[in-house]
Amino acid sequence: MMIYSIYFFVIGLIVGSFLNVMALRLLSGEDFVFERSKCPNCKAKIAWYDNIPILSYILLRAKCRQCGKGISIQYPIVELLTGLLFLFIYLNWGLSLKSVFLFVLTSLLIVITITDLKEEVIFDITSIPLIPLGLLYNFLNLGGENMLIPAIIGAIIGAAFFEIFSRIGMATVGQYAFGGGDTILGAALGAWFGWKFLIAILAMSVFFQAIYGIPIIFYNMYKRKDYASLWAMAGLLFAMVVSFFSKYLTYLGEPLVAIFVILMTFLLAGICVYIIFKKMRETQNHTMLPFGPPLVAAGFIVMFFGDYVSRYIPF
Ligand SMILES: [Zn+2]
Structure with a gap:
């Protein structure tokens, strides 16, 4: 189904945008769930229309609207990558419980990659849950x-x-x-x-x-x-x-x-x-x-x- 393919690609873009924030806030020790997004340079709150995956990066020409400081290429790369991975999972396993598990695995692996590349740390909160989740995945015969x-x-x-x-x-x-x-x-x-x-x-x-x-x-x-x-x-x-x-x-x-x-x-x-x-x-x-x-x-x-x-x- 074409419409579902687009849907999961877009969901992946949005999740990728959240994963960027999650990784950076884990590294900086901030609360990553409830805080609004801020520019890391001028701390100005980012409006929703400047926070659209990929599009905002292009429209803003990779610069903060307030202070003009460059926005890292990491943001659109992670968004696009997450979008594509979600799309591939949907194309391979459709609308299934297996896909749901793989969406979760993919998301955590992406955060692990960002934090490990940036500061050579893997946070327990992103890695330890993967062990019981993986065993559950196989307990349910999904693998x-x-x-x-x-x-x-x-x-x-x-x-x-x-x-x-x-x-x-x-x-x-x-x-x-x-x-x-x-x-x-x-x-x-x-x-x-x-x-x-x-x-x-x-x-x-x-x-x-x-x-x-x-x-x-x-x-x-x-x-x-x-x-x-x-x-x-x-x-x-x-x-x-x-x-x-x-x-x-x-x-x-x-x-x-x-x-x-x-x-x-x-x-x-x-x-x-x-x-x-x-x-x-x-x-x-x-x-x-x-x-x-x-x-x-x-x-x-x-x-x-x-x-x-x-x-x-x-x-
Ligand atoms: Zn700024």
């Missing part, structure tokens, strides 16, 4: 048949993954690798999608994080003139490439050569990782990249393309 037990296992694995890696981070480089919010978000995604999809989400989010994280790590090492770490990173990359292609060596009819090459690359990789960790421990000053946004992105991929993703899960 598929007999998904409650996989969901409970997913929640446990999600929490354990981040707790264990945080502790490994503390033990090796003297810093927690993840924030406490990631533990709750991991448990929540497990509770909604079950342990199999959770593992796919973790794998995808590590991959996403690597795509934009590795260049930043390299740049920081370069800026610090930390050439030992840079060489170790290069060595690690080399070891990864060689071990990836080493399986082809066996076709040459020289399995012993292949085993030798693989052992040497493992040795090289081990030395490189040791150097990197040692340097990280010494400097104690590394950029922490928020892990919430890639987790959320992977969660949405599983939400909309779960059937496709499950074909690539080998178990």
Whole structure:
């Protein structure tokens, strides 16, 4: 139904506008339910006609009507994104209880993404409710048949993954690798999608994080003139490439050569990782990249393309 599609898109725009406000007020500690919207700069109350999703941003040319201060592009982006996600949920699952649950999940994931991107915090009020809601979702068989037990296992694995890696981070480089919010978000995604999809989400989010994280790590090492770490990173990359292609060596009819090459690359990789960790421990000053946004992105991929993703899960 076309009219419903437009309806849910518009509802999404309006909800997105509220999520922007909710995220910013959580960050600033203000009451996010009853206060009228104000310009963050001049504090002037924003009239309803200046508060229309997307449209007002364009009509006001991204400037406050009172003081002329620029309005962040975050507002229309979040509104449009929420509108599109609500539309996709409607197109996939129609007018159903499942859609209602997914609207709630989507809304909270968006607030989590904003606060994590802006200040690297995930508020408990936006993450903890997702765990019981996810279990309820599966208790009602909305995520598929007999998904409650996989969901409970997913929640446990999600929490354990981040707790264990945080502790490994503390033990090796003297810093927690993840924030406490990631533990709750991991448990929540497990509770909604079950342990199999959770593992796919973790794998995808590590991959996403690597795509934009590795260049930043390299740049920081370069800026610090930390050439030992840079060489170790290069060595690690080399070891990864060689071990990836080493399986082809066996076709040459020289399995012993292949085993030798693989052992040497493992040795090289081990030395490189040791150097990197040692340097990280010494400097104690590394950029922490928020892990919430890639987790959320992977969660949405599983939400909309779960059937496709499950074909690539080998178990
Ligand atoms: Zn203003």
